[in-house]
Amino acid sequence: MTDPAKSGEPTPAELRALMAEATALQGRINDVQARLRGSEETRPTAFRLDDAAGWVAQAGQALGETASDLARTRVARDPNLCDVPWGVCPVHGNTLRGSGGRAWCTDLTCGKSWDYDRLGNACGEPATHTVTDAEGGTMRTCDGHTKDVANHLDGAIITALSSDAGDA
Numbered sequence: 001m002t003d004p005a006k007s008g009e010p011t012p013a014e015l016r017a018l019m020a021e022a023t024a025l026q027g028r029i030n031d032v033q034a035r036l037r038g039s040e041e042t043r044p045t046a047f048r049l050d051d052a053a054g055w056v057a058q059a060g061q062a063l064g065e066t067a068s069d070l071a072r073t074r075v076a077r078d079p080n081l082c083d084v085p086w087g088v089c090p091v092h093g094n095t096l097r098g099s100g101g102r103a104w105c106t107d108l109t110c111g112k113s114w115d116y117d118r119l120g121n122a123c124g125e126p127a128t129h130t131v132t133d134a135e136g137g138t139m140r141t142c143d144g145h146t147k148d149v150a151n152h153l154d155g156a157i158i159t160a161l162s163s164d165a166g167d168a
């Protein structure tokens with residue numbers, strides 16, 4: 001195991017700080033543009049800055065989304081959290097639909113939704129069970145994934161983790 005702090009891995013906070021700088025830069029570009037438009041003489045020079053501010057805004061959005069993905073990746077490698085590489089509804093299991101970077105539970109009584117691609121990211125819910133499949137592979141699963149496995153994986157052995165095993 002390498003120590004993330006020593007291997008040079010950035011933190012989500014670093015990425016969010018960069019995003020804040022991009023947002024501030026966008027604000028300064030908008031400000032300069034408004035001042036250029038304040039006089040007839042300099043107004044024609046301002047035309048590129050709509051695009052420039054938009055590109056900086058896109059950069060900020062990409063940094064923010066990267067920070068969110070990284071945060072979920074870091075959560076997912078915690079051994080007390082579910083190993084499954086796709087998301088579920090924590091209550092209903094395999095009921096998610098996703099589109100356009102969002103995901104939602106299709107159970108009509110649920111109403112949960114997420115503003116990221118929860119289906120396409122590691123689960124990261126607290127692990128409550130160990131599942132051993134028919135080939136002998138094991139994984140830790142959350143309540144939602146345990147329910148899904150129980151419904152769909154023939155021959156799986158499902159064992160509840162003892163409640164004191166994961167507590168530090």
Ligand SMILES: [Zn+2]
Nearest residue numbers: 089092105110
């Ligand atoms: Zn649900």
Ligand SMILES: [Zn+2]
Nearest residue numbers: 082123142145
């Ligand atoms: Zn899970």
